[in-house]
Amino acid sequence: MEQIHFGDHWIGHITLPYLGRLSVHLDTVLTAWLGMAIVIIVCFLATRKLSRIPNLFQVFAEIVMDFVENLTVGQIGVEGRGHVTLVGSLFLFVLASNLIGQLPWKLYHLKQGEFASPTNDINVTAALAIIVLIYYIGAGIYKKGLVGYFKHYLQPVWFMAPMNLMEDITRPFSLAVRLFANILAGEIIIMVLISILPVGLPIPVMLFELFIAFIQAFIFAILSASYVGAATSDSH
Amino acid sequence: MDSHAAALLAMGIAVGLGVIGAGLGMGAAVSAAIDATARQPEAEGKVRTLMFIGLAFIEALALYALVIAFILMGKA
Numbered sequence: 001m002e003q004i005h006f007g008d009h010w011i012g013h014i015t016l017p018y019l020g021r022l023s024v025h026l027d028t029v030l031t032a033w034l035g036m037a038i039v040i041i042v043c044f045l046a047t048r049k050l051s052r053i054p055n056l057f058q059v060f061a062e063i064v065m066d067f068v069e070n071l072t073v074g075q076i077g078v079e080g081r082g083h084v085t086l087v088g089s090l091f092l093f094v095l096a097s098n099l100i101g102q103l104p105w106k107l108y109h110l111k112q113g114e115f116a117s118p119t120n121d122i123n124v125t126a127a128l129a130i131i132v133l134i135y136y137i138g139a140g141i142y143k144k145g146l147v148g149y150f151k152h153y154l155q156p157v158w159f160m161a162p163m164n165l166m167e168d169i170t171r172p173f174s175l176a177v178r179l180f181a182n183i184l185a186g187e188i189i190i191m192v193l194i195s196i197l198p199v200g201l202p203i204p205v206m207l208f209e210l211f212i213a214f215i216q217a218f219i220f221a222i223l224s225a226s227y228v229g230a231a232t233s234d235s236h
Numbered sequence: 237m238d239s240h241a242a243a244l245l246a247m248g249i250a251v252g253l254g255v256i257g258a259g260l261g262m263g264a265a266v267s268a269a270i271d272a273t274a275r276q277p278e279a280e281g282k283v284r285t286l287m288f289i290g291l292a293f294i295e296a297l298a299l300y301a302l303v304i305a306f307i308l309m310g311k312a
Contacts, residue, residue, distance in 0.1 A: 181299040219292040
């Protein structure tokens with residue numbers, strides 16, 4: 001059985017002013033751009049020539065929009081409709097990123113690493129999780145004011161403050177690790193099965209990975225929404 | 237046993253034991269969700285959403301074991 005490699009990346013270097021020389025995972029950057037491009041192009045095309053009697057593309061976009069809106073409103077409440085933008089963006093980007101990994105990238109050889117889902121890189125998922133962290137703290141402060149927001153750390157009693165602070169660390173950590181580990185574990189399982197018997201054996205697992213891609217995007221979006229909802233709700 | 241072998245063994249034990257608890261928890265959660273749906277089919281959507289949120293938290297525990305395994309693999 002051949003050696004199984006994973007977690008390798010095609011590392012490039014860029015030099016930025018003030019930051020100096022940085023190493024970049026080029027394969028992740030390229031596939032993440034591809035994911036963003038897919039989301040932007042699909043959304044752009046779906047919202048051209050909007051009409052009362054929608055064409056097929058517009059119906060599809062409306063179904064997605066409805067789904068994301070129901071998800072957000074279910075977690076935050078009707079006053080949380082403004083947060084649909086963040087939750088929907090996260091959902092679509094994570095979904096596109098997860099599905100990109102299912103394309104036959106193995107046909108294209110890189111010097112180092114290989115193209116796969118951008119979400120199999122902890123840097124991408126950690127960045128998304130930090131966006132969620134900053135967003136829900138910001139939304140809480142915007143809704144309740146600086147004092148009003150940080151007062152909820154002292155609830156239900158003041159000595160629970162360390163636990164409540166800890167939550168702000170474990171939430172983005174588990175968001176990032178959950179998405180990253182799910183996608184990476186799926187790719188490892190497929191690699192192991194390919195090394196055992198490449199013909200036919202990995203296909204059921206690949207189909208299951210399509211399902212996992214949807215479930216993980218859904219869970220990422222719904223947990224982000226519920227964190228925003230917890231930060232902006234009045235009662236604790 | 238050298239440290240390489242110990243790390244490989246620890247990887248297997250970490251994932252294997254870590255997944256037992258998550259498996260039990262997921263079984264309990266899904267069975268309760270199916271019970272609730274069978275009892276009250278009109279609440280299926282809500283129950284499903286709650287089940288997925290719960291499963292996400294349970295799954296995170298198994299994934300922590302997986303992360304430990306990855307760290308050990310780096311040491312092996």
